[in-house]
Amino acid sequence: xxxxxxxxxxxxxxxxxxxxxxxxxxxxxxxxxxxxxxxxxxxxxxxxxxxxxxxxxxxxxxxxxxxxxxxxxxxxxxxxxxxxxxxxxxxxxxxxxxxxxxxxxxxxxxxxxxxxxxxxxxxxxxxxxxxxxxxxxxxxxxxxxxxxxxxxxxxxxxxxxxxxxxxxxxxxxxxxxxxxxxxxxxxxxxxxxxxxxxxxxxxxxxxxxxxxxxxxxxxxxxxxxxxxxxxxxxxxxxxxxxxxxxxxxxxxxxxxxxxxxxxxxxxxxxxxxxxxxxxxxxxxxxxxxxxxxxxxxxxxxxxxxxxxxxxxxxxxxxxxxxxxxxxxxxxxxxxxxxxxxxxxxxxxxxxxxxxxxx
Amino acid sequence: xxxxxxxxxxxxxxxxxxxxxxxxxxxxxxxxxxxxxxxxxxxxxxxxxxxxxxxxxxxxxxxxxxxxxxxxxxxxxxxxxxxxxxxxxxxxxxxxxxxxxxxxxxxxxxxxxxxxxxxxxxxxxxxxxxxxxxxxxxxxxxxxxxxxxxxxxxxxxxxxxxxxxxxxxxxxxxxxxxxxxxxxxxxxxxxxxxxxxxxxxxxxxxxxxxxxxxxxxxxxxxxxxxxxxxxxxxxxxxxxxxxxxxxxxxxxxxxxxxxxxxxxxxxxxxxxxxxxxxxxxxxxxxxxxxxxxxxxxxxxxxxxxxxxxxxxxxxxxxxxxxxxxxxxxxxxxxxxxxxxxxxxxxxxxxxxxxxxxx
Numbered sequence: 001x002x003x004x005x006x007x008x009x010x011x012x013x014x015x016x017x018x019x020x021x022x023x024x025x026x027x028x029x030x031x032x033x034x035x036x037x038x039x040x041x042x043x044x045x046x047x048x049x050x051x052x053x054x055x056x057x058x059x060x061x062x063x064x065x066x067x068x069x070x071x072x073x074x075x076x077x078x079x080x081x082x083x084x085x086x087x088x089x090x091x092x093x094x095x096x097x098x099x100x101x102x103x104x105x106x107x108x109x110x111x112x113x114x115x116x117x118x119x120x121x122x123x124x125x126x127x128x129x130x131x132x133x134x135x136x137x138x139x140x141x142x143x144x145x146x147x148x149x150x151x152x153x154x155x156x157x158x159x160x161x162x163x164x165x166x167x168x169x170x171x172x173x174x175x176x177x178x179x180x181x182x183x184x185x186x187x188x189x190x191x192x193x194x195x196x197x198x199x200x201x202x203x204x205x206x207x208x209x210x211x212x213x214x215x216x217x218x219x220x221x222x223x224x225x226x227x228x229x230x231x232x233x234x235x236x237x238x239x240x241x242x243x244x245x246x247x248x249x250x251x252x253x254x255x256x257x258x259x260x261x262x263x264x265x266x267x268x269x270x271x272x273x274x275x276x277x278x279x280x281x282x283x284x285x286x287x288x289x290x291x292x293x294x295x296x297x298x299x300x301x302x303x304x305x306x307x308x309x310x311x312x313x314x315x316x317x318x319x320x321x322x323x324x325x326x327x328x329x330x331x332x333x334x335x336x337x338x339x340x341x342x343x344x345x346x347x348x349x350x351x352x353x354x355x356x357x358x
Numbered sequence: 359x360x361x362x363x364x365x366x367x368x369x370x371x372x373x374x375x376x377x378x379x380x381x382x383x384x385x386x387x388x389x390x391x392x393x394x395x396x397x398x399x400x401x402x403x404x405x406x407x408x409x410x411x412x413x414x415x416x417x418x419x420x421x422x423x424x425x426x427x428x429x430x431x432x433x434x435x436x437x438x439x440x441x442x443x444x445x446x447x448x449x450x451x452x453x454x455x456x457x458x459x460x461x462x463x464x465x466x467x468x469x470x471x472x473x474x475x476x477x478x479x480x481x482x483x484x485x486x487x488x489x490x491x492x493x494x495x496x497x498x499x500x501x502x503x504x505x506x507x508x509x510x511x512x513x514x515x516x517x518x519x520x521x522x523x524x525x526x527x528x529x530x531x532x533x534x535x536x537x538x539x540x541x542x543x544x545x546x547x548x549x550x551x552x553x554x555x556x557x558x559x560x561x562x563x564x565x566x567x568x569x570x571x572x573x574x575x576x577x578x579x580x581x582x583x584x585x586x587x588x589x590x591x592x593x594x595x596x597x598x599x600x601x602x603x604x605x606x607x608x609x610x611x612x613x614x615x616x617x618x619x620x621x622x623x624x625x626x627x628x629x630x631x632x633x634x635x636x637x638x639x640x641x642x643x644x645x646x647x648x649x650x651x652x653x654x655x656x657x658x659x660x661x662x663x664x665x666x667x668x669x670x671x672x673x674x675x676x677x678x679x680x681x682x683x684x685x686x687x688x689x690x691x692x693x694x695x696x697x698x699x700x701x702x703x704x705x706x707x708x709x710x711x712x713x714x715x716x
Contacts, residue, residue, distance in 0.1 A: 037706040057534050063465035064435035066535050069427050077422035080479035080513045107421035121438035121523040126708045155438045158707045160518045165479040167525035177424050348395040349516045350484045
């Protein structure tokens, strides 16, 4: 159709996305609509799909895969995204794929499960460039390798805009995986991970953030720590509540306190990137504000029974997981920083940024 | 915005879909963008989410659910659809939801797994009418109840067009679940289910099909037989290959023969609806052609070792599962009806209808 636009470009240019053939860094790339379903599925399978484990049989191109349980209790989750919602300007499509896997396995980790395998359903526009698909698949693959999870299958569909749905199965030896809503007054609030980069982005906007090297570095490929799951399953009797920080630390704290029917008193900020520390000129109020807003941070907030805090700390330190004890659970509902109530904002899928809570 | 268009309509009219409020059968319905994410998620949870089983703990609004294994081997699958691809003109959105669940659990059944639970990720346009979402959820719920599967969670995202991704977990006692590619020459080809309605639709088009009561009746809410899984797991030693009929019987036969490195000789048509029998005036060639094309039929094609056919037949009859023995596997590659090679067509997600195979 638009083969006339055919051109040799030194680097990728989005204006050629709509063309029958486009040329990325000297390489001819076709639109997936011209490749057809079988070729696309083969490409996905070749890049992504892990082989069966010992004693397992079904493999690509089967519609289902068989898995032998790795621990007495199965954990299952599903996380879906439109590709554009993960596409920060400094993320390429491999980073988008990486971020989708990180978000998906984070849900399993927060419940004390070791993520074992993911299934990936993709919605793809027929006009999508093969090279973009390849980037996306590479990012999914790299994340799966990094986290040690298998990708065992999926499904492909035509769509107006690209979307990704990741289902994850994990296993846990915890007899009772911690819920979001189990906090009791007096429990310590332990927050793993480092904060501030996504908060800066949320508060100051994409343009300002994109000029700062540290923001780009820490948000390009978000990371979750799988070994946090070992700490949670080993200490499930001492962990009263657990939730990951996918929609911002403030939202996580708000949700846990609401579901637990008690409040949370934040006494100090969580661990933050040193660059935020400088930016805030060591002002603690500033550090709290920037670390509470954000999203895609994938640390875990744990409620820990006060008499067992040292056991949980010992295990976190054994695995070298960065954490801070930021406060305590209190009987009065609400979310507080010292003597004032905290405002919490969250990105609503259908409405955009909204203030939540009281 | 367009509240002026506000009007009382006796029945649903799609022209009001774009309106801030629309009125369905006298009931005010909002667009989900005005409801916001929390209300939408609550609505989904209330309609869909099943409670934890005995010895299981995590429940809505947790990000993951815990499940205790029901049999030694886990089966996992993912099936995704754009809502429009399931939206035959005579299907309402409850039928779309029903069809999505049927397709998803069919993959598990074909591998000898009893489907246990589904997770559902939805992409929803903010302009979507609440009543359409409610219809979709009702259909998902009705199918889950019909098949006895739990819906244990999911995820919601904003999207340009509605899509549905269903992940299913099942369990099987089969030590080796049958693959698609295990046929050996001499095996009987057993096909469960009734055929011809989707074939008529594929060959004669939507308009002609929509005027025929039997087509509408048999394609509105496709059904899979979960008890087929019992037959497969009980007889896994005798079943050399198995695949469901989601993309048409011809495509399934073609795929199984190709992956098995042998051919299939069709000697007679599968069971067909009596209306197709009349339409074809009992002509067997006509019956074969109409039953091989189609899709969303969700019977299962089994390869059965010839010396054990009677055992598999006995179990299919015990469960009252309709089936036909349509032919044998042969050493010569390809798909044959008596002395001629069969043409196979399939709907390619990115290219549309294509002829496949040799």
